[in-house]
Amino acid sequence: MRKHSQPQPREAFRKQGVMILVLIIAILCCVVAIGVIVVMDQIAHMRASETYSTMDTAQVGTSGATTSTEETSLITESSAAETTLPAVSETTPQATTTQSLPTIPSGITGPDLTGYVVVLDPGHQEKPNREQEPLSPTMSGSKDKVSAGTQGVATGRPEYEVNLEIGLLLRAYLEKLGCVVYMTRTENDVNISNIERAQFALSYSPDAYIRLHCDGSSDPNRKGIGVFVADTGKHKSKLVEWSDMLGEALSEATGAKYRGCFPSGRYSGLNWATDIPSFLLEMGYMTNKEEDLLLSDPDYQLKICAGIADFVSQMPLNPDRPKDLD
Numbered sequence: 001m002r003k004h005s006q007p008q009p010r011e012a013f014r015k016q017g018v019m020i021l022v023l024i025i026a027i028l029c030c031v032v033a034i035g036v037i038v039v040m041d042q043i044a045h046m047r048a049s050e051t052y053s054t055m056d057t058a059q060v061g062t063s064g065a066t067t068s069t070e071e072t073s074l075i076t077e078s079s080a081a082e083t084t085l086p087a088v089s090e091t092t093p094q095a096t097t098t099q100s101l102p103t104i105p106s107g108i109t110g111p112d113l114t115g116y117v118v119v120l121d122p123g124h125q126e127k128p129n130r131e132q133e134p135l136s137p138t139m140s141g142s143k144d145k146v147s148a149g150t151q152g153v154a155t156g157r158p159e160y161e162v163n164l165e166i167g168l169l170l171r172a173y174l175e176k177l178g179c180v181v182y183m184t185r186t187e188n189d190v191n192i193s194n195i196e197r198a199q200f201a202l203s204y205s206p207d208a209y210i211r212l213h214c215d216g217s218s219d220p221n222r223k224g225i226g227v228f229v230a231d232t233g234k235h236k237s238k239l240v241e242w243s244d245m246l247g248e249a250l251s252e253a254t255g256a257k258y259r260g261c262f263p264s265g266r267y268s269g270l271n272w273a274t275d276i277p278s279f280l281l282e283m284g285y286m287t288n289k290e291e292d293l294l295l296s297d298p299d300y301q302l303k304i305c306a307g308i309a310d311f312v313s314q315m316p317l318n319p320d321r322p323k324d325l326d
């Protein structure tokens with residue numbers, strides 16, 4: 001018995017050792033597997049964020065500018081792996097590249113806008129500016145330099161991003177028809193007050209200064225197009241007529257309801273630009289699910305562009321514009 005009982009502890013010890021080794025290997029495998037899953041998840045997440053930002057920050061070359069080196073390398077890697085990764089949600093805008101500006105389909109036709117000059121102001125910016133600036137050159141009061149804007153109930157997108165996306169598309173659309181277009185901003189992360197935007201617009205003596213916005217309301221059923229203008233200034237007698245031209249052209253092109261023109265003294269960005277035909281266009285409600293989805297829909301965005309192009313063609317050329325600004 002003693003003869004047989006002696007090797008047993010050694011064998012048991014050896015078995016125990018093997019089991020511990022197997023356990024260590026198994027744990028190591030688990031750690032490696034979890035690591036791979038986490039990295040893949042981060043790559044997929046970074047790609048989704050990058051695609052979501054589309055032609056706003058991305059196309060003007062600022063995507064990832066504030067991210068760490070580690071995140072930047074993930075972005076680069078994810079771009080290279082784009083074809084092998086699953087497609088992102090259909091609700092995200094169509095552009096997937098980080099460099100190219102929006103392109104207009106070749107079949108697009110519209111009025112000849114040769115000789116027209118338009119300034120576009122995609123409303124708001126990535127970070128609001130609560131500093132105050134004078135409401136008007138003639139009235140007392142002050143206003144935030146740049147307010148925050150609304151947000152999509154269905155898309156979750158911030159208004160400033162949608163405004164710029166449509167603005168960049170509209171610029172390309174109008175230019176294709178021969179129009180000269182200037183934009184107050186082509187990036188989301190800027191700091192340009194409403195008065196500064198107005199002064200930028202004034203410097204070009206345009207035929208129309210169009211401030212692109214999306215509306216918001218506590219009533220989720222409210223929808224439609226609205227045009228706000230100053231209630232004073234050089235073009236006061238014509239502004240309602242021109243606003244109706246804009247609203248109706250847009251309504252005809254998109255099928256959305258035109259709610260009307262609203263003259264008001266509440267908008268610093270209009271009050272400081274009364275020497276030119278200035279319009280604050282509310283293209284639709286992001287607090288209405290249906291319109292929110294449409295405002296991010298590439299086909300619908302092209303309809304908005306068609307309506308605005310039609311409107312521009314009906315505007316008189318600004319007689320005050322110096323020849324060298326044409």
Ligand SMILES: [Zn+2]
Pocket residue numbers: 123124149150159213214215
């Ligand atoms: Zn707005």
